[in-house]
Amino acid sequence: MEPVAHQDIVFPTTYADILQRVRTIDPVAYGATRNYTNGSVSYLSPYISRGIISTKKILSETLNRGYEPNQIEKFIQELAWREYWQHVWIAKKEGINQDLKHQQNPVANTSMAAAIINAQTGIEAVDQGIRNFYKTGYIHNHVRMYIAAIACNIGQSHWKEPAQWMYYHLLDADWASNALSWQWVAGANSNKKYYANQDNINKYCFTEQKGTFLDVPYEAFASMQIPEILENTPTLELKTPLPEPKAITINEALPTCIYNFYNIDPLWKTEHSVNRILLLEPSHFKDYPVAQKTIEFIITIAKENITNIQIYIGEFNDLITNHPSGEIYYKEHPLNAHYSGIEEARDWMFDVQGYYPSFFAFWKKCKKQLPFENKK
Numbered sequence: 001m002e003p004v005a006h007q008d009i010v011f012p013t014t015y016a017d018i019l020q021r022v023r024t025i026d027p028v029a030y031g032a033t034r035n036y037t038n039g040s041v042s043y044l045s046p047y048i049s050r051g052i053i054s055t056k057k058i059l060s061e062t063l064n065r066g067y068e069p070n071q072i073e074k075f076i077q078e079l080a081w082r083e084y085w086q087h088v089w090i091a092k093k094e095g096i097n098q099d100l101k102h103q104q105n106p107v108a109n110t111s112m113a114a115a116i117i118n119a120q121t122g123i124e125a126v127d128q129g130i131r132n133f134y135k136t137g138y139i140h141n142h143v144r145m146y147i148a149a150i151a152c153n154i155g156q157s158h159w160k161e162p163a164q165w166m167y168y169h170l171l172d173a174d175w176a177s178n179a180l181s182w183q184w185v186a187g188a189n190s191n192k193k194y195y196a197n198q199d200n201i202n203k204y205c206f207t208e209q210k211g212t213f214l215d216v217p218y219e220a221f222a223s224m225q226i227p228e229i230l231e232n233t234p235t236l237e238l239k240t241p242l243p244e245p246k247a248i249t250i251n252e253a254l255p256t257c258i259y260n261f262y263n264i265d266p267l268w269k270t271e272h273s274v275n276r277i278l279l280l281e282p283s284h285f286k287d288y289p290v291a292q293k294t295i296e297f298i299i300t301i302a303k304e305n306i307t308n309i310q311i312y313i314g315e316f317n318d319l320i321t322n323h324p325s326g327e328i329y330y331k332e333h334p335l336n337a338h339y340s341g342i343e344e345a346r347d348w349m350f351d352v353q354g355y356y357p358s359f360f361a362f363w364k365k366c367k368k369q370l371p372f373e374n375k376k
């Protein structure tokens with residue numbers, strides 16, 4: 001049986017279409033079916049990650065449709081996970097690039113199996129998911145977890161480079177969510193490793209495979225040797241194909257708003273006359289490389305939704321030195337620490353700040369800000 005999944009995923013790029021997607025979510029069905037590969041997922045993650053639409057806006061739009069928080073708690077909780085990972089990143093900064101809570105063990109290599117990269121693991125649902133991933137830039141969350149478990153806990157790869165591989169191809173590339181989730185699977189950011197056997201994959205992906213290296217009871221994983229198919233772990237080479245730099249024109253009498261990979265908010269300061277610059281820094285993409293599909297996605301989003309935006313390929317300091325203007329505005333993000341000017345807060349869903357060692361400690365605070373009057 002072929003794995004069941006959404007084969008033709010399309011991500012609209014106009015704000016009106018994106019907002020329409022928000023307004024047609026079925027958050028009740030999401031809570032019941034999201035773990036299945038044909039489940040009622042939202043396909044909003046690329047827009048959240050790129051700062052095009054906020055978790056706060058999604059929550060507001062959903063509650064305005066008449067849903068009660070207790071009806072859609074799982075949906076709200078998944079939005080809260082995204083904010084939680086961001087707060088961990090803000091607090092830990094570069095620390096999320098290392099094993100956060102525990103040292104991953106055992107580690108046999110610091111790359112990733114070629115069988116995963118080439119979608120040839122022999123696990124039908126995983127291989128099909130990877131092939132679709134390369135086409136669309138999207139992969140179902142459960143399949144992401146399966147891949148991470150195979151790479152880190154079966155293939156004994158350290159989580160960092162496999163996480164970079166996935167980030168590279170994701171339209172919803174968010175380093176905090178991605179890196180910390182991989183660490184959670186690998187046991188570096190959790191109290192135990194995550195495993196999925198073939199029965200689990202068959203259940204959620206609608207396959208009927210038998211006889212794979214995952215077709216074992218869960219207690220077998222602790223002593224499992226690396227399967228031969230996962231032993232070849234070539235060095236990963238990930239480079240971002242940035243466009244050629246082009247000249248920009250700055251009105252020195254006006255302020256400048258800096259957009260970037262994590263902020264393409266089309267509603268930001270629309271009532272003001274400003275220079276609008278999408279800043280794509282080579283240094284950023286050297287450290288956090290992404291694929292051409294992702295670069296094309298953000299440029300298309302920016303051009304279609306932000307009037308008079310210009311693209312600057314270069315470093316922030318070079319931009320402000322060579323193109324002086326009025327005040328510089330930018331939105332807070334952990335990767336913007338070298339920016340100077342006026343930093344503005346992101347549009348958070350909850351007024352809960354700071355580091356919490358567990359999501360559920362964070363969520364307990366968040367829940368207090370929701371109207372759960374009807375919850376029994």
